[in-house]
Amino acid sequence: LLPRADRREWSHDIGAGIEAWTGVYSAVKVCRKGLMLNADVSTKVFYKLDMPVMDYYLSIINDVKRGQVMNRRNIAMDERQRLSLKFTYSDIYMKYVGIGKPANVQRFTMNGQNGEAFELTVEEYFRRYKDIELRYPDLPVIQCGSSSRHIYIPMELVNLSDKVQRVTKMLNEFQLPKLIRVCGIDPKERFKQIDYMLNGLDQSRMDNFLHSFDVELDNRFVELNGRVLPSPHLELHNGFRIAVRDGVWPLENQVKEAPVRVIFGVICVDRAIEYQQFRPCFKTFMSACELFGMQFADGFETVEGVPLYEWDSSAIRSNPLLPKVIEFKTSLFEHERSHHVKIKPMLIFIVPRENPLVYGHVKVVCDLKEGIASQVLLSKTLTKMSGNPERCAVAHNVFLKVNAKLDGVNNGVCRESLEWSKFTNKNEATLFIGVDVTHPAPTDKQSPSIAAVVSSIDVTATRYSCSFKLQHCRNDRIIQMVDPLKERLIDFYRKSGLTPAHIVIFRDGVSNSEFLGTMNEELTNLKVAMNQLEPSYNPTVSYVVIQKRHHTRFYVEGKQYARCKSNVPPGTVVDDDITSPNIFDFYLCSHLGAIGTSRPAHYTVLYDSWNLSADQWQQMAYALCHLYTRCARSVSIPAPIYYAHLACKRARFYVNETLLVIPYSISGYFEIDFKDIEVLFIDMFVSFFRGSSKPGSSLESKEGERIATELNEKIRVHDNTPRMYYV
Structure with a gap:
């Protein structure tokens, strides 16, 4: 209203x-x-x-x-x-269909008084029959009505409704x-x-x-009474502890774990930056990485030793990306054989501007085809990395992402904080799972929905891996979730050597009306997955839905607790008065709202065979909000859910790249004129997800599910790709 x-x-x-x-x-x-x-x-x-x-x-x-x-x-x-468009010379409304030729060029056929058909331009028609002299006859006409009826109106005579x-x-x-x-x-x-x-x-x-x-x-x-949970202490290298203040903590030039024998390779896309400008900025970045404990392989410690490649993304056929990645990997294999060491490589792409097509192509080649860590940087971001590496915040923030992708750990939560010892007990290990489903834009009726299942792979919940799958459009429930859950259980056992005694599932993207149906279906899938692995396996299971798209907001009256213009402080919990009288739910604002009004996350615990108390639920959720690897601050939702968002977003790039671009061999792509991409996009999606059936029919649904299954087989992450590639 x-x-x-x-x-x-x-x-x-x-x-x-x-x-x-x-x-x-x-x-x-x-x-x-x-x-x-x-x-x-x-x-x-x-x-x-x-x-x-x-x-x-x-x-x-x-x-x-x-x-x-x-x-x-x-x-x-x-x-x-x-x-909907409105004509200025009448009260007629029509729907927009497309754009035609200029009014003095676009011709159509009409019948004369004697019944004979004749052609004339749109400009001539309006001059002869509407007594309107066009001021801009060179502008294209607007096609209205339907694609079968060719109704052309001069652009200057049309308004938005x-x-x-x-x-x-x-x-x-x-x-x-x-x-x-x-x-x-x-x-x-x-x-x-x-x-x-x-x-x-x-x-x-x-x-x-x-x-x-x-x-x-x-x-x-x-007016409500809220509680502010104590901020946890974080653990860095060699047990060094650091306090969190208002959801933020200093990096102190160290992380919990940093990789060794790292080799960077740089691919400059479309001449995004000159070498004279690249060299000092990248030197600052490498120095910042070393400050945090990262060690480079012998011979690759300086900017001069970093392999540098050029790639023109506009000439994909004559200058493809794949051979350059293979060339870089080949040089790495030779280094490993000659030095008898295992290295951690990463390709860093410098791009001039944000381009989803280029980004998607890079991620498909690196994540799916060749299995190598990659990081895309805007040239303007790289140029901000200058000066003292100890004080360069941009370099520090990029390092946090790079460190996680190379299997490092930025920080952990101290076991003594927020009852975290209960959830990181090796004798009764806890597996944290984040589940999310994302859908295409509302106007896109053909693209598949993407479901991601992310889980921790260590006892301290600092490392995660994911499984994603494609399914028919607009389905909030994950179809055939058994296999992703089995993968998560197996991955945790392989990496930690432990069988989880407790499983906690954080679910996003579920509306209130779908709570019970979604929970029952997904817990049934979990039970099937556990039975297939070990029939006697019976851990405790907890299932909680997290919602961010709600309209509950708080502000603080007193200045003592107010943060950033009356926002509630991080750790604020409200679990009375405005919560449900029938089920256990609470609001937790775990982040510092620096801009605008903080939006708390709404947690609804639907099932809990572990029988955790309200305090334990709230402290567990708050602790997980400090384990998001991209920044040195607590975030608004637990890390498993945040990573599920990122995994869905990355998978969307895989889908778009797979469907938009003709499959390539090692020699490169077939050349595609950019003006034809939109047509190709529509044609492929229509043929894949609709076929010849009517929209909404059961045949369409079955065809969409079949194609989604085929895409799941085609889009698979390479075995050598780092587990946290999606951050």
Whole structure:
């Protein structure tokens, strides 16, 4: 719902004909304290009302000039959403289909008064029959209606509809930061907006339905008592301990474990950086790695010893990536044979800009084909690595990712903190599993959904590995989850030498209505997996759902506990008044909200044969939030769930690369004209996931499942790929 005030006060232009509207969300919930109205400000993106299509295209071109890739997908409207358009010379509304030729070139056939067919251009038609002289006949026409009916309208005579149309496509790299700035409002300002909107609605007086049932709305916010969990101490190299303050800790130039005999190889993509600029920056990065304990192989300790390659991504056929990776690996094998040592190699790709096609190609070659660790760096990120390596935060942050990919450990949680000793007991080992399912964009009806199962492989829950699988589109439940769970159990045993006595599953991406159905199905799959491994195996099992997409927010009144403009401090737990009266759930804000209003994670424990107490659940979850390897701060959800998100995201690149690009041999790719990629993309997905069946039919579903199974066989991570490749 939008406030009654002028819409311009609550709308924000984010570019390319799109604006963000801020309104109020409300829902009635049954809580321990009784019926409550959950209200929050909510921001959604919409197409501008009654905007001339010419202005719409001009706004897109402005984005293109700022650096966005020029291609058909960026300069065209979203054909899949079928935007509603309004003609300026009449009150007719039609759906957008596509773009035609210029109005003075586009011809069509019509019947004359004598019944004879004749051709004329769109410009001639509007001059002769509509008495409209086009000012811009060289602009392309807009095709409306349906693809079978060729209705062409000059662009200057078409506006976006004056009726509300929500944007469902992905925002580009320029729109997303603007939307984040709109949404990132401080807690007190957020609550002021909620109060203003609720008072403007005044539902209790104006709603006859509520009035007839004698229901009144108290517009005062609920005051709660929360607890702040103690921050854990973290363990670094040689048992060195470090305190956490407000969810952040200093790196102290050391990590728990760093790899040895490391060899970096660098591939410069599309001449992203000159060597004179590359050399000092990469030297700083290597020095920072050594400060944290990383040791390089003999002969590769300096920038001069790092193998350097060039790759032109625009000429894939004549200059493919795969032979360069093979050349680097061959040199490594020779080094291992001559020195009789096992090395840890990594390829670092320097790219000029973010490009999903290049990134996906790199990850497919390194992760699936050749089994080598890889790290993609923007050239502007590398150039920030200058000066003193001890103080270069950018180099430190990149090192954290590189260290994890090379099987290092950045930090652990001290066993004496937060009852962590109970969950890291070697005599009764605990296996932590994170499960997530991600879906394609709402307008994409053909792409598969991706499920990831991530689990710890050591007792201290610092290292993780994953299994992912593809399944038919839009299915929140994981089909045939037995094999991924078996892989996780086997992997834990192989790496730790222990059989887990306790299994804790963190599940994301489940709505309230699917709680029981999803839990029963997945716990049944777990039971089958355990029986297949050992019929007598019977560990305790706990199953908890984590939700982030909710509208519960907190702010602190007193200055003593307030952080970052009245945000709650990390470790804040709320488990009374606003929680469910029927099941055990709690809210935990485990991170420092530096920008905007902190959003706590909502934990719902659906099954627990371990019989943990509320304190143990909350402290376990909080401790796991300090084991995310990408940064030196606690994060908003436990590490297993965060890694499951990353694994799904990486698998999406595998899928896109596999389906978009013609399979290659060692000689390289077949040449594909970039303008044909969109057509190829649509054709392949339609043939793979729809076939000749009608949308939504059972035949379509079976075909989608069959193709997903085939893709699962085709997209497999190489055995030599590091286990935490997805970070």
